Amino acid sequence: MLDAVDNSYSASEVLGDTCFADKLLKITLPENISILVTSRTERLENFELPYGTTMIKLEGFNKEEQRNYIDMFYENVSDFQCEEVKKLNSGNPRVQYYVFSKIFDTIEEALQYLNPNGKDLNGIFKKAIKKIDTRITSEIISFEELCRSLVELPRPIPVDIITSSTDYNIEKLESACSEYLIGIYFGNVIITFRDKDFENYLKTTIKNGELAITKIAGTLYNKQFDDYYSIKYLHIFLEKTQKLNEILDSIYTINNINISLIEDEKNEII
Structure with a gap:
């Protein structure tokens, strides 16, 4: 699959x-x-789909599926409430995931949020991120730079690459992912998008990534002999920043690298 x-x-x-x-x-x-x-x-x-491919369109939840899913999050949901949820988002599982698990603790709160005309993913993402607007200007600027870095860096991203390339330490990063960046998965050592929808939303709403790209290039360049992620992706950001001297300096052999690599990793770098 x-x-x-x-x-x-x-x-x-x-x-x-x-x-x-x-x-x-x-x-x-x-x-x-x-x-x-x-x-x-x-x-x-x-895609270059082969001849004879069978196409099946995935629909939203049916009545039974909707009941099973909503019972995973809330207790004592009435049939009417269950049907209302389905009607207000066309049974979209991803919309419901964000509303149920990231925003509201009760079915009543969820329905109040979804009414009167329902919500789509972009509306949910916008509402969460707009909360940063209540912060001071410097925090807003740092947050936008963080968002651009998350969009630019190939996933999954080591947390230390993000903290080295932005004004966010681990505690601030975890807080931002919980409060504003609800479409981000924050693990022990990596960070990534939960789905393509949230990534696309950030790409279209967060502008001016030049400074973020420059900082990323500097971080990866400084780690180029000691970190596999930096070794693998450094060339992308040096090319974006048009740093010819650094590009020439980064042409190295396996003997220059200070970390252990399996054979596949060596072949990929070469």
Whole structure:
């Protein structure tokens, strides 16, 4: 199964590479074996789907699925409340995930938020991020730089790369992800997007990433011999900042690297 394979195409474009899915979808499969692929409908044209591919459109929750999902978050939800939730977002699982798990503690609060005309993902993201506007100007500027860094850096991102490239330490970063960046997954050592929808929202709303890219380039350059992530992605940001001397300095062999690498990692760098 290739889940959200359209994201892999987006990532390969950033890296200037060919998406693995094109080759995989062309292989001859054994009898009674199939490959299941999920993708956004509008991106299907990016794929080289083989002849005879069966297309199945995924719909929102049906009545039974809606009941099972809402019971995972709230107790004693009436049939009427359950139907109202489904009606106000067309049974969209992702919209409901953000409303139920990230914003409201009771079904009554969730319904009050969704009424009168429902909510879409962009509306939910906007409401969460707009809360930063109550902060002082310097915090708003730092937050926008953080958002741009999250968009620019290939995922998953080591937390220390973010903290070295922005004004955020681990505590501030964790707080920002919890309060404003509800579409971000913050782990022990990595940070990434929960889904492509939140990434796309940040890409279209957070502007002027030049300063963020320059800081990222400096961070990766300083770690280029001691950190695999920096070794792998440094060239992307040096090219974006047009730092020719640093590009020439970063041309190295495996012998220059101070960390242990498995064979696949060595081949990728070379």
